[in-house]
Amino acid sequence: MSSKLRILVPVKRVIDAAIRPRVNKAQTGVETQGVKFSINPFCDIALEEALRIRERTKASSLVEKVHAVSAGSSKSQETLRQALAKGADDSTLIDVGDANLEPLSVAKMLKKVAEEQNSNLIILGKQAIDNDQNQTGQMLAGLLKWPQATNASKVEIDEANSRVTVTREVDGGTETVSAPLPMVITTDLRLNEPRYASLPNIMKAKKKPLKVVKADDLGVDTASRMETLKVSEPPARQAGVIVESTDELIERLQKGGAL
Amino acid sequence: MAAVQTSKSLSRKGSEKWRSQHYRSFPTHDTFHFTMLRFSRTISGRANWARLASTLAYVEHAGGQATPGSLSAINAARQIQGSDEVTALVAGSNASEVANAIKKVSGLSKVLVAESGSYDHHMPETVAELLVANVKKHGFTHLVAGASSVGKNVLPRTAALLDVQAVSDISKVVSEDTFERPIYAGNAIATTKSNDSVKVITVRASTFDAAAEGSSEAAVEAAEDPSPEALAKWESEELTKSERPDLGTAQRVVSGGRGLKDKENFEKVMYPFADALGAAVGASRAAVDSGFADNSLQVGQTGKVVAPELYVAVGISGAIQHLAGMKDSKTIVAINKDAEAPIFQVADVGLVADLFEAVPDLTNKLKK
Numbered sequence: 161m162s163s164k165l166r167i168l169v170p171v172k173r174v175i176d177a178a179i180r181p182r183v184n185k186a187q188t189g190v191e192t193q194g195v196k197f198s199i200n201p202f203c204d205i206a207l208e209e210a211l212r213i214r215e216r217t218k219a220s221s222l223v224e225k226v227h228a229v230s231a232g233s234s235k236s237q238e239t240l241r242q243a244l245a246k247g248a249d250d251s252t253l254i255d256v257g258d259a260n261l262e263p264l265s266v267a268k269m270l271k272k273v274a275e276e277q278n279s280n281l282i283i284l285g286k287q288a289i290d291n292d293q294n295q296t297g298q299m300l301a302g303l304l305k306w307p308q309a310t311n312a313s314k315v316e317i318d319e320a321n322s323r324v325t326v327t328r329e330v331d332g333g334t335e336t337v338s339a340p341l342p343m344v345i346t347t348d349l350r351l352n353e354p355r356y357a358s359l360p361n362i363m364k365a366k367k368k369p370l371k372v373v374k375a376d377d378l379g380v381d382t383a384s385r386m387e388t389l390k391v392s393e394p395p396a397r398q399a400g401v402i403v404e405s406t407d408e409l410i411e412r413l414q415k416g417g418a419l
Numbered sequence: 420m421a422a423v424q425t426s427k428s429l430s431r432k433g434s435e436k437w438r439s440q441h442y443r444s445f446p447t448h449d450t451f452h453f454t455m456l457r458f459s460r461t462i463s464g465r466a467n468w469a470r471l472a473s474t475l476a477y478v479e480h481a482g483g484q485a486t487p488g489s490l491s492a493i494n495a496a497r498q499i500q501g502s503d504e505v506t507a508l509v510a511g512s513n514a515s516e517v518a519n520a521i522k523k524v525s526g527l528s529k530v531l532v533a534e535s536g537s538y539d540h541h542m543p544e545t546v547a548e549l550l551v552a553n554v555k556k557h558g559f560t561h562l563v564a565g566a567s568s569v570g571k572n573v574l575p576r577t578a579a580l581l582d583v584q585a586v587s588d589i590s591k592v593v594s595e596d597t598f599e600r601p602i603y604a605g606n607a608i609a610t611t612k613s614n615d616s617v618k619v620i621t622v623r624a625s626t627f628d629a630a631a632e633g634s635s636e637a638a639v640e641a642a643e644d645p646s647p648e649a650l651a652k653w654e655s656e657e658l659t660k661s662e663r664p665d666l667g668t669a670q671r672v673v674s675g676g677r678g679l680k681d682k683e684n685f686e687k688v689m690y691p692f693a694d695a696l697g698a699a700v701g702a703s704r705a706a707v708d709s710g711f712a713d714n715s716l717q718v719g720q721t722g723k724v725v726a727p728e729l730y731v732a733v734g735i736s737g738a739i740q741h742l743a744g745m746k747d748s749k750t751i752v753a754i755n756k757d758a759e760a761p762i763f764q765v766a767d768v769g770l771v772a773d774l775f776e777a778v779p780d781l782t783n784k785l786k787k
Contacts, residue, residue: 180739181603190607263575264584289720291602293587294571298543299579307544307651310572313714325654330568331667331723333658333715335540339651349704349721350714385584389597390610397746400767402758406780409752412768418729418750419785 163322163341164224165217167210168279169248170270171203171230173239174290181290183393190391199239201354202285205347208354209315210283211247222319225249227277231266233258237370245357245365252277253372256382263291265375265382267299272378274304280342281324286311297346307339311348472500472595474561475531475554478509479541479569480517485509487668488565490524490629492622496563497526497630498592499620504528506557508642510538510549518639525633531642540653541569547576548647554581554617556643561595566621567667574621583615588724590626604720604743624667625726625747659713661700666716669699671729674718674745675711676703678734678755678774685711688778689733695785701725701745703735719744734774737762754778 175181176198181190199207207228214223228243230236231254240251254269274282287294294310301308309326313334316325325338329348357365375382403409413419474496478489496505503526509517510533518530531553537545550573554562562577564570566588578585590608591599597612598620666672673693679685685706693700702712704719718725720743730748735741737753737760745751746765753766756773763769770777 175603177740181606183607190603262584264579264582267579287721289604292604292720293575293585295575295578295585295587298572298575299585301543302547302576302579305650308572308576309651310543311568328568329714330656331715333656333713335656336654337542337651338654343651350708385613385615386586387612387614388609389612391602391607392610394601394605394608394746397751397765398767400751400763400765400769402763402769402771404770406770406772406777406784409768409770409781410784413729413750413752416750416767 163280165213165222165281165317165341166224166277166279167213167226168270168274168277168282169203169207169210169226169228169243170266170282170284170296171207171228171239171243172200172285172288173197173230173232173236174200174288177201177289183391187390187392188388197235199242200285200288200290202287202289202347202349204285204354205349205351206283206285207243207246207248208352209312209347211355212352213315213317214247217317217319220319222317225277227251227279229254229270229273231256231261231269231375240370241362241365242357244368244370245362246355247361248368250369251371253370254375254378255372256375259375259382260384261382262384262386263293263295263299264385265380266296267303268380269375269378269382270296270300271303272380274300282344284344284346286346286348297344301344304342304344306342306344308344308346309337309339310346312345313348313350315345315351472561473557473559474500474505474563475550475557475559476505476507477546477550477562477564477570477573478507478517478521479565479567480509480511483513483516483520485517485521485524486565486567487629487665488567488570488622488624491624491627492563492565492570493524493526493630495589495592495620495622495627496561499561499563499595506531506559507637508533508550508553510535510546510642512536512539514538515639522637522639523632523635524630524637525635526630527637530637530639532639533642533644535644535646537647537649541573542649542651542653543573543576544650545647546573547580548645549642550577551580552643552645559617561618561620563620563622566623570621574619578619581617581619583617583619584613585619585621586611586613587621588623589620590623601743604739605746606739606743623724625724629668659715663693664697664699666699666701666718666725667723669725670727671696671698672701672718672725672727672745672748673698673731673733674701674703674735675706675733676735677705677709679706679711681709682711684775688775692733692778692782695782696729696731698729698731703738703741732762732766733778735762736760737765
């Protein structure tokens with residue numbers, strides 16, 4: 161490949177996937193006090209893929225750099241340190257304080273960082289498990305006017321022809337698309353199995369670069385376009401019954417009209 | 420006659436105010452003339468109001484037919500604007516064929532056709548440009564599509580080009596700018612109001628009925644075609660063939676989990692059970708990750724969201740990510756040997772039993 165890969169990996173700090181979130185009393189959001197946060201699982205997969213591309217193309221030193229970026233409160237530093245411990249080279253924190261960020265604002269900020277880092281491949285998670293939007297990667301690709309391949313389950317880089325081929329998970333099966341660099345890829349669950357950071361690497365990550373910028377420094381307006389009027393618990397289901405036999409199960413379903 | 424009187428008196432208050440503001444010097448001696456004028460004003464006033472919301476629905480299609488998810492999106496679009504004035508847009512080299520197939524769908528007043536190979540396979544780079552051009556040309560206030568893998572791929576890109584924040588996977592229309600959508604794997608429902616000039620929305624198919632065919636026929640017109648540059652190339656696809664109903668829209672779904680132990684057991688136990696019920700087959704993430712079933716059968720936050728009449732969970736513990744994909748099902752049945760499994764908390768009917776005995780037994784009894 162004529163040009164080296166400068167991979168940008170956006171990562172998000174979210175409530176840990178194993179925790180069941182509770183709606184707060186004021187019904188303005190979910191309870192975040194004293195709750196465990198982690199890297200969004202799909203972002204973890206995106207980072208892993210960037211690292212694997214580097215490992216796969218070690219012979220030609222194709223990957224020049226893997227840069228991790230996160231937008232959020234100063235606590236997102238932890239997420240970036242984790243990314244650095246796993247193998248990212250350097251990182252940027254876009255510190256927005258407690259502001260609630262929407263995908264469009266994040267995409268605009270990521271565009272600025274991608275330009276600054278001269279990135280030519282951006283790998284993101286397909287969705288964040290908090291807002292479940294599944295938008296940021298597509299928006300970023302649109303703003304940059306780059307091709308996009310979402311829900312990737314396989315990424316192949318053809319160095320000779322400077323093309324990236326991606327197998328995507330779609331309704332009913334898979335689809336394969338290809339595009340020249342630069343491009344945006346979002347990761348699906350089955351792309352890879354993320355690694356754990358080793359203790360020595362966690363220690364080394366503390367010395368790796370973490371640059372902090374503000375949304376204003378990037379010249380991006382982060383004002384919300386959407387208003388959250390209310391956040392509520394989903395309607396509770398009526399308590400069910402436990403039946404003793406398959407006959408009783410069929411009888412219940414017939415009586416309830418389900419069969 | 421009495422009915423006319425009533426409707427007149429109901430509209431009087433608004434019209435009086437409107438008249439006092441705009442027609443202060445209007446001659447009121449000709450009562451009959453004035454009444455007629457006021458009446459026509461009221462009608463045109465309503466028409467103007469209806470025109471405030473105008474919706475474009477992007478129609479996803481396969482095999483010359485609109486997908487059921489697209490028809491659900493059209494239904495959601497009708498709810499948004501409270502009228503049958505939805506415009507559909509069909510794109511691709513067989514767009515005319517699809518347009519003819521859907522022009523009778525009730526709720527549609529117009530079908531725009533972009534017949535060009537550039538839009539085949541719903542490639543986001545070209546389709547987003549097409550949607551932007553048509554939203555701008557016709558001044559649509561809303562753009563909707565199903566929250567399928569196509570809708571999720573194309574609409575956010577379109578929204579960014581229009582510089583608006585998209586609204587993903589809505590489960591309810593509250594008003595023309597306010598929508599409900601599940602967040603945190605369905606553990607919370609957010610009511611959100613969009614302040615953008617164009618609302619770009621994907622619609623959760625399982626919570627809206629598909630629009631059916633009506634008696635009238637929508638006009639078919641050529642869409643504005645910006646002939647965008649193709650940035651990516653579609654190479655191939657590999658679709659899972661199945662004779663069973665489509666998972667996303669099936670009335671009955673049977674899903675298997677880790678409890679099936681391996682692929683052979685999954686096929687031996689679940690497929691005959693599905694056939695006995697006329698159901699689609701789904702799977703938990705654990706079952707898919709272990710290779711028991713294809714990825715496209717995964718039900719959950721990261722897979723398909725289903726809401727059938729009957730959902731039978733077999734050997735599935737009920738992790739929150741799985742519940743996100745099925746807990747709006749009308750009747751949920753759980754078959755699991757672990758009485759403490761969380762799936763029993765959402766099940767309407769639970770059977771604590773070894774699935775390798777219970778499911779074949781059920782299959783036999785249902786066949787009779």
